[in-house]
Amino acid sequence: MVIRLIGHIGRRQSSIFSSLSSYRPITLIQHPSPQRSPIEQWRGYVSEMRKSAFEDRIRKLIRNDIQYELDRSPLTQLVPKFKSFLIDERTGEQWIRLHKEFGENEEIKLEVTMFQVSAPAAKDGRVTTENDLELYISMVISIFKDEKSGILEFVCNVWPDSIEIDKVFMRDRDGMTGKPYLGPPFNDLDDELQTSLYDFLETRGINDELAVFLHKCMQHKSKNEYIRLMGSIESFVARKK
Template sequence: MASQLLRTSLRALSRPAFKAAAFATAPRVATPAVRSIPMIARPMATRFYSSGTGKKNNYYFIDSDLVHKLEEELQYEKSNEESAQPEFVKEFLEANSFQLDDKLGHDEVSLTRTFGNEKIKILFSIADINNAGPSEDFLAEGEETVEEDDIAPSFPVRASITVEKDGKGAVTIDTVAQDGDMAIESVMFYKENKLAIEQSAEADWQRRGLYIGPQFAELDENLQSLFARYLEERGVNTGLATFLPDYVEYKEQKEYIHWLDSMKTFISA
């Protein structure tokens, strides 16, 4: 088990940097802001030399080796994959009124529900798992074995919560889930529902000129507490804060297996 967990952790730590930065902080939108892609220092290009017997010889040898390695990794990951929906997902959905919308190949996931005359949507991304820094213990020099408790870091997951009322506008609350707590970062109000939920160039342009609200941490403490209770009443509570990091980890693994399979299929075609 220790070697298996070590392999999984090393794979997660070596993911490309361009998947980091789950949500940008500005401009404020109803859904997590479009992630910016940082400039990455590119390594020197690998040179390929022909043996002089034509491209086909080298070309197909490389393809075959790559397909073989992808298949090897795919089978390893599948052997550790849960065949059915994990129990923690079933338990959360059964205990709450949320509907889960998760599309394979996409890194964003949404939870939706109704609450009286309100429509509530929670949007989060699996990219946050790549923002979790390795622990010092895990990377300690000379360490050969890893205990399960050492590779279960609690990483923050950003979630954008939108509460709509037909014809009355919408409120968007940006939060961070970590260690069983939902911390509020900002609260925004939109007079038009579409400005809170629509993802288009026109809606984005209109949002840019709007007042996005005060710094939440600077609000009166009683007001902050009431906003937290407002969310709790709508199911944004400790249960959700615990569920989000677990689901992000589960989905990231599922997407990695899908990526391996897609790459193997393409290269072997």
């Protein structure tokens, strides 16, 4: 009896294992994503067309602006030298640098920024107009001697035909921390001392002739940088993903 029961159990297990061996996993059927309707496709096409037309409009306006500037005067490179000063144009930046050696142990660097606008003080209720505005350039003059000496610096306003000293002070070669003493306004100094300091710069070629050159130089610089900027913006708008 026991032998028969064992035989029945063995046959039941055998049938179970045989059914498991024939098991196949269920495969999920991938249904294709629904296609956009013709109306949705048309709307997407119109949206892309509008975007393309808008970008083309921007590019056309930029090209027209660039051509207008080129028609007024051609794009030119800054001259590499003015008298004994070498010029670093600093392409893509808002300033230029001039450099020269003077005497046996002096090194002179000029850092010149782009134009700023000066408006005279209104008098007797008179309204300031565009004709009253005058462009000037900010310039920092740094004069180096030897490693033991500091740096003599002049902060100047460069007018179309003259250079005006605003500050004169000394600083360390390692730079300045905090708020260093910059001295009184230049115009508060003794008149004879002011004249002597202007003569000091004149001897080093920093004079009215340089002021005239710098204004012409920065006009070219401003135009060149503007055209480069507009060209970069046009290229960016035109770039596709």
